Amino acid sequence: MTETEKSVVLEADKLTKRYEDGVLALDEVSFAINSSEIFAMLGANGAGKTTTINLFLNFIEPTSGEARVSGIVTHKEPLLAKEKIAYVSENVMLYQNFSAIQNLDYFAKLGGKKEYSRDDYRDVLLRVGLQEEAHNKRLKGFSKGMRQKCGIAIAILKDAPAILLDEPTSGLDPKAGYEFSRLLDKLRSEGKSILMSTHDIFRAREIADTVGIMNQGKLVMQADKDELSDKDLEQLYMKYMAGYMEDAA
């Protein structure tokens, strides 16, 4: 895919969310993520990363502004928008009494993909690095990393243009984290638009095309990969977080 073929898939337009108790969780956040791009959202707990993802998934409605997926406003046409989104949560649990393949089968069909065969499920599980002997085992005995791989496999099977990842590498060992980065790289090359919330600054710098730092519901900094090479992301992050600390004080 060339630069000219890229189009905006995920877009936040002055996205604002104020909860009923008056807390401003998100304050006019705007960004756009093209196809074949990874956007990493960094920020402390409560910065608004998960709220942003929830707005894209229409689990909550925005107070103002819009979240759009392939041009579809998520809170106006949620079912249509969801067809374009795949999602991997921080702690993938899935159905513990089902095997990995049974979980994949259920969620793939739930996502409207009825054409997959057992071989397809096996292939995708192998692709995400889950060993074959685990494919037919119940998820009860799976480690967090193994479950995370199943979650990613489900997202891949949905074959949606946009993928939302909520702290996907938290709790993964370095090897699994590395494999995960390679997988994201591959998905990007397939044209996927990926929004990833994370605490992992180094992983973000390694994999993301754009990095945004969120603080108290605002997107306080947004920088391209090229710009980041000249800047020290860690320093930037600490600077904004320190600013937050000063504000709080």
Added chain:
Amino acid sequence: MFKLILYKELREIIGSTKFAVTFGICSILIILAFFSGIKNYQTGMEEYEASKAAALRQYEKETEWTKVNSLQIFLTPEPLMSLIMGISNDLGRTSYVNGRNKPEIYDSNYSQQPVFAVFRYLDLEFVFQVVLSLFAILFAFDAINGEKERGTLRLSFVNSIPRATYILGKITGSFLALALPLLIPILIGILLLPLMGIVLSADEWIRLTFFIVCGLLYLGVFLTLSVFVSGLTQRSSSSFLFLLVIWVFSVLIVPRASVIIAGNMIEVPSKEEISIKVMKLQQQQSIESEQKLKELYRNYFQALSKNSDPEASAREEKKLQESLEKMLTERTKKREDFSSRLKEERRNIQSGQEKLAFGISRISPTAVFSLASTTLSGTSLELRDHYQKTAEAFSSSFADFYFEKTGFNIGNPLKIMLAMNKKEKSITLIDTSEIPEFVYQAPELSFILKDALPDTAILILFNFIFFAGAFVSFMRYDLR
């Protein structure tokens, strides 16, 4: 989409270890309830036949029908009574019929075997009432919030599924996953009936089927209630605790409390109070009779002293006899009418108290199920009333039989006494097979179904309310 969610629910529940364990326990209990019910019925029938024969045997050596002035009748055991016992063990099993007084019921199963009164029997009603409701709670208390805790709810709703389809699929799937496997031990239990020699009539089959339907409705009530509560709470531990409290209230507290409340609101006079009132009337009658007797005998002796002709004295004696008889009959009738009126009043008050207790108890699905199932099995309070009516009708036909055989009215003790003391006695033994046989028959099917209909409708209503609650709570549920 609906089918997919339904199948997932079925597979998830049936594939769990929790299901294997609880299903195993439920199956054993259901089959055991059928087995012990059948055994109880068989024992009951043996006892019934033996008691009936013993009751007739006492008249085998009689030569005068006048001696057959009282009959012991027995409540005929029915298979459904043994499967769903209701009040059948508390109610007496026998009565004495004498053609005059209303038959009283004596000798309950529990008075014979008090140990069963302590712990009660394991019958189908108990298994359904206690075990199935817990079964439903155990599998549905985390239907919504549990999925949220596990993250599967969020992951599911990343896809374009309408919430209504999801909750419909989930409730239907859960219901089928619990109900269909439960039908297996029920069918095994039903198969045990013919295998162990129990023949059910067509009416009994229909009643048993309706009972199973009510059982499934009851399961549905607790299932939809659990989903409802699960949709109202964010944590599965909270919903479990909340449901446990509801279960305790529904199964243990409300039915008992309703009886206590009704008992305090409507006081029913005791049988002893009625006996005392009747006794007082009797004493008053004795005082009044004394005066009348004195007057009768004074007139009699005056008449005798005036005319010593034997014909005239016989006439006077006959006149005296008739007057005495008339006085005694009037006295007895007055006392019986008074006693009947008091008993009738007591019965009406008691009926009002029962209606109030049942009305209050109907806020509990368990009480509603209990009322519906005992009505269908013929072991509700209607059993007492119907038995009473049947026994009274039999008592009346026994009086006719007695009149036919003796030429005396069974309510005329003076004549009977004279007849019994007559000098010429028959030497031929009476044929006891001529004595009418009492066979208790349950009310007609249409009557039973009509009686069970309101409670069945309430169970359906509970299902509808909790289903609507579950539906609405899920439509508003925070999926985050």
